[in-house]
Amino acid sequence: MKDATLALHYGYDKDTQKSMQVPIYMTTAYEYEDTDHAARLFNLEEEGNIYTRIGNPTTRVFEKRIAVLERGIDAIATSSGMAAIFYSLAALVRSGDNIVISSKLYGGSITLSTQTLKQFGISAKYFDPTKPEELRELIDEKTKAVLFESIANPALTVADFEGIVKVANEKGVITICDNTMATPYGVKPIELGVDIVVHSASKYIVGNGSAIAGCIIEAPFAKEKLKTNRYSHFNEPDESYHGLVYTKKFENPFIAKARLAMLRDFGAVLSPFNAWLLILGLETLHLRIERHSNSALKIAKFLQTHKKVKKVNYPFLESDDNYAMAKKYLKYAGGILSFELESYEEAKEFIKNLKIFSLVTNIADSKSLATHPASTTHQQLSKEELINAGVPEGLIRLSIGLEDVDDLIQDLKEAFEKIS
Numbered sequence: 151m152k153d154a155t156l157a158l159h160y161g162y163d164k165d166t167q168k169s170m171q172v173p174i175y176m177t178t179a180y181e182y183e184d185t186d187h188a189a190r191l192f193n194l195e196e197e198g199n200i201y202t203r204i205g206n207p208t209t210r211v212f213e214k215r216i217a218v219l220e221r222g223i224d225a226i227a228t229s230s231g232m233a234a235i236f237y238s239l240a241a242l243v244r245s246g247d248n249i250v251i252s253s254k255l256y257g258g259s260i261t262l263s264t265q266t267l268k269q270f271g272i273s274a275k276y277f278d279p280t281k282p283e284e285l286r287e288l289i290d291e292k293t294k295a296v297l298f299e300s301i302a303n304p305a306l307t308v309a310d311f312e313g314i315v316k317v318a319n320e321k322g323v324i325t326i327c328d329n330t331m332a333t334p335y336g337v338k339p340i341e342l343g344v345d346i347v348v349h350s351a352s353k354y355i356v357g358n359g360s361a362i363a364g365c366i367i368e369a370p371f372a373k374e375k376l377k378t379n380r381y382s383h384f385n386e387p388d389e390s391y392h393g394l395v396y397t398k399k400f401e402n403p404f405i406a407k408a409r410l411a412m413l414r415d416f417g418a419v420l421s422p423f424n425a426w427l428l429i430l431g432l433e434t435l436h437l438r439i440e441r442h443s444n445s446a447l448k449i450a451k452f453l454q455t456h457k458k459v460k461k462v463n464y465p466f467l468e469s470d471d472n473y474a475m476a477k478k479y480l481k482y483a484g485g486i487l488s489f490e491l492e493s494y495e496e497a498k499e500f501i502k503n504l505k506i507f508s509l510v511t512n513i514a515d516s517k518s519l520a521t522h523p524a525s526t527t528h529q530q531l532s533k534e535e536l537i538n539a540g541v542p543e544g545l546i547r548l549s550i551g552l553e554d555v556d557d558l559i560q561d562l563k564e565a566f567e568k569i570s
């Protein structure tokens with residue numbers, strides 16, 4: 151079956167009520183048949199519902215659907231994208247280890263990797279996601295993960311997947327790709343050899359800015375790396391789980407550990423209600439991502455022709471630095487683009503003039519959003535630091551929604567005209 155069909159049907163067996171929509175199992179716990187049954191569940195001899203922190207039937211449908219759309223063998227949902235990224239790293243590292251991260255990452259992923267994990271004895275080193283040969287020097291025997299984004303938020307850099315996977319595979323290090331911006335319809339990292347995919351499902355997956363959520367997906371071949379000495383804790387008895395050895399017991403050792411250790415002990419579990427919102431989101435994701443992408447390209451081309459605009463960044467513009475990589479890897483580039491005006495003041499005034507676009511520091515809503523990084527997310531940086539971070543002071547980021555694209559272009563035109 152093709153993706154659009156899987157997104158609507160996969161992983162749901164109608165129960166006795168024959169409910170067409172997946173029911174919301176809004177429950178904390180589940181009754182056992184008897185104490186033997188309970189003991190078998192707790193000893194992982196039998197699969198079943200125990201407690202919603204480690205599994206829920208509504209959430210399970212979402213997990214199965216996102217896993218199949220990303221071509222993984224299994225997935226877990228988490229209460230946010232940041233929880234998904236933290237768990238995927240925490241499952242791999244021990245104190246004294248290091249990770250190699252893309253220099254073009256979501257801000258939260260950078261602070262997590264370079265500041266918060268440092269407090270647990272984990273260090274981070276940067277690589278340029280368009281220069282994967284840098285990984286050769288950076289990966290050492292203590293490196294446990296290479297983390298990058300398919301399309302970086304907010305820099306819009308498209309990763310050199312083949313190059314990154316090639317070096318990481320030679321070294322036997324797990325690759326983690328944050329596929330939030332591209333979605334499985336833009337690119338499927340697992341098909342390109344990536345071991346673990348993570349999402350902030352708060353963005354295009356839920357699709358309308360209604361819930362915070364995340365997920366982790368495991369590739370069928372991730373186990374090969376996890377079986378090696380580099381990941382000894384996947385191959386030694388886990389004392390916190392009756393001496394369980396993840397790579398012996400499971401075909402999906404990564405998700406098993408993420409669920410049985412990370413979710414069990416850190417507990418950032420998704421609400422079944424939010425899982426249901428994500429199921430609704432997946433039903434239409436294929437339609438929405440096409441519209442977001444087509445409208446964004448049309449708007450990027452309009453902006454290129456405007457005399458007040460110094461530069462437009464969108465991976466599918468032929469003039470863009472990322473065009474070659476975008477052509478090679480992406481089916482859709484999504485709805486996020488950025489452009490540069492002459493000055494800080496001009497950018498501020500332009501945003502004030504917008505009527506349909508809202509000033510919001512989020513992306514991938516069904517409604518169009520605009521942000522001025524220099525006065526918000528990157529406010530603390532000097533003029534020079536802003537330029538180094540690829541965020542000149544006149545830069546505006548747009549997240550193109552699902553409104554009629556002609557109305558959006560008209561809104562932008564009028565906002566330009568009103569600049570004094």
Ligand SMILES: *Cc1c(COP(=O)(O)O)cnc(C)c1O
Nearest residue numbers: 230231232256303330350352363
């Ligand atoms: C928003 C975002 C995150 C963080 O996700 P939350 O759901 O807000 O926790 C991580 N990565 C990328 C690329 C994002 O855009």
